[in-house]
Amino acid sequence: MSLDSSTIEPVPASIRLSARFQHWVRSTRSFCIWQGLWESRRRQAWIFEGMTVTDWRNLAGCLADFLTARRVVRGWPLVIKIDTTPLCNLHCSVCIHAEPRGNPILARQHFHASQRMSVARFQQIVDEIRGRVHALTLHFLGDPLMHPELDTLCRIASCAGINTHISTNFSFHMEHRRIKDLLTSGLTHLSVCIDGLTQSVYDRTRSGGKIDRVLDNLRTACQVRRELHLRHPHIEVQYLLFNHNSHELPRARRLCHNLGVDQFTVLPGNPYNYSDAEPENFEVVNARRPGWLPMCFWPFFTMLIKYNGDVIPCCEHRSASQYTTNHDACRVLGNVFDSSVWAVWNSHAYQQVRSTVSNPLAASTQPGHHTNFCSACQRLFDLRRLRWAGTYADSIPPPSAQSSTPRADHPPAPCPPLAEHANPSACCEKPRHSLARGGIP
Numbered sequence: 001m002s003l004d005s006s007t008i009e010p011v012p013a014s015i016r017l018s019a020r021f022q023h024w025v026r027s028t029r030s031f032c033i034w035q036g037l038w039e040s041r042r043r044q045a046w047i048f049e050g051m052t053v054t055d056w057r058n059l060a061g062c063l064a065d066f067l068t069a070r071r072v073v074r075g076w077p078l079v080i081k082i083d084t085t086p087l088c089n090l091h092c093s094v095c096i097h098a099e100p101r102g103n104p105i106l107a108r109q110h111f112h113a114s115q116r117m118s119v120a121r122f123q124q125i126v127d128e129i130r131g132r133v134h135a136l137t138l139h140f141l142g143d144p145l146m147h148p149e150l151d152t153l154c155r156i157a158s159c160a161g162i163n164t165h166i167s168t169n170f171s172f173h174m175e176h177r178r179i180k181d182l183l184t185s186g187l188t189h190l191s192v193c194i195d196g197l198t199q200s201v202y203d204r205t206r207s208g209g210k211i212d213r214v215l216d217n218l219r220t221a222c223q224v225r226r227e228l229h230l231r232h233p234h235i236e237v238q239y240l241l242f243n244h245n246s247h248e249l250p251r252a253r254r255l256c257h258n259l260g261v262d263q264f265t266v267l268p269g270n271p272y273n274y275s276d277a278e279p280e281n282f283e284v285v286n287a288r289r290p291g292w293l294p295m296c297f298w299p300f301f302t303m304l305i306k307y308n309g310d311v312i313p314c315c316e317h318r319s320a321s322q323y324t325t326n327h328d329a330c331r332v333l334g335n336v337f338d339s340s341v342w343a344v345w346n347s348h349a350y351q352q353v354r355s356t357v358s359n360p361l362a363a364s365t366q367p368g369h370h371t372n373f374c375s376a377c378q379r380l381f382d383l384r385r386l387r388w389a390g391t392y393a394d395s396i397p398p399p400s401a402q403s404s405t406p407r408a409d410h411p412p413a414p415c416p417p418l419a420e421h422a423n424p425s426a427c428c429e430k431p432r433h434s435l436a437r438g439g440i441p
């Protein structure tokens with residue numbers, strides 16, 4: 001079933017243009033350097049605060065590995081992203097959690113309450129990287145607050161001297177105690193996503209969310225931090241800008257300033273879905289000529305560990321494949337629980353990825369290139385689009401079509417209060433059957 005076109009409000013041309021412009025910029029060579037610098041500046045407290053001499057030496061090692069395009073690196077990742085759980089309570093239009101609406105890639109997504117990293121396994125990772133890696137992100141394609149022991153994970157990392165960052169939609173019914181536990185857990189950076197101030201504007205892209213809850217939680221978080229004189233977490237609000245929410249931006253900025261938020265970041269909104277960037281929607285025209293630097297920084301500075309220990313090099317490519325039933329499409333580079341973080345970081349698969357980003361032209365002539373994680377990545381290859389996977393390329397459903405009308409075959413399941421559920425992930429076990437269809441927290 002797809003949306004009736006009469007209920008669809010077209011995305012304004014300015015947004016379509018800006019998204020195509022973004023796509024082009026992301027594929028340019030210097031983008032990876034600018035992106036790395038911009039992200040480091042935006043989250044400098046999380047990445048740099050409390051760095052020891054060993055951490056600075058490791059950063060220098062990562063830089064040297066990147067500048068010399070080494071296959072076998074000497075430095076540990078500067079940052080590790082840990083996907084504590086891929087579950088989420090919302091169905092944002094950009095995300096793999098969006099309702100399929102005829103999109104076959106989204107129909108293949110598979111979520112289950114058991115998809116969560118246990119505290120013991122998290123501890124195992126921290127024990128290995130302690131004193132070597134300085135910053136962790138605790139989310140990937142889910143909301144970290146869906147993990148009932150998130151504050152314990154932050155506390156473990158903090159005790160090991162590791163900075164932590166989470167990004168959340170904050171649209172949960174949260175008791176004061178849970179917010180306090182989170183704020184006093186040693187969490188370094190908290191990003192909260194707000195894409196509007198009124199419910200009708202907010203839930204056009206944050207489908208299923210409640211802006212009142214988000215603002216209440218944000219107010220409580222700022223208040224708790226003030227009352228307890230906490231230095232951390234640094235609280236950032238992220239506003240994804242679309243035409244439909246631009247009129248609420250000044251008011252949102254003022255409100256956040258009055259609440260005591262430290263940082264208000266405006267990012268261009270993406271009217272497309274992650275699944276539109278899947279390699280199966282493209283044909284590779286040719287590999288790009290190498291420059292004097294590797295064309296991507298990810299395999300030299302960061303690593304992404306999924307909830308089950310599987311590792312992929314970045315969160316920009318094949319993201320809509322990671323939780324599908326097609327396990328071959330994940331292209332994982334190893335598993336940290338089968339070996340170790342260091343063994344995977346310098347494994348043959350990781351070395352192949354580093355060769356590919358350093359010289360995609362040469363790598364594309366090697367046997368087995370097509371099974372490489374980075375094959376068909378827009379940073380390394382010129383691509384021709386074959387199809388759009390999502391309906392969101394041309395439309396953002398208006399509020400009436402998106403969230404308020406219950407659908408017989410996929411009724412909206414209200415997320416029970418997190419603090420109250422016995423099984424906090426149960427509300428995310430979305431049936432992915434007859435309908436086939438996508439922040440960014």
Ligand code: SF4
Nearest residue numbers: 088090092095440441
């Ligand atoms: S973008 Fe974030 S908040 Fe929205 S559905 Fe995806 S994981 Fe959840």
Ligand code: SF4
Nearest residue numbers: 296298314317374377
């Ligand atoms: S797929 Fe490879 S080249 Fe593309 S962003 Fe990820 S790590 Fe970089």
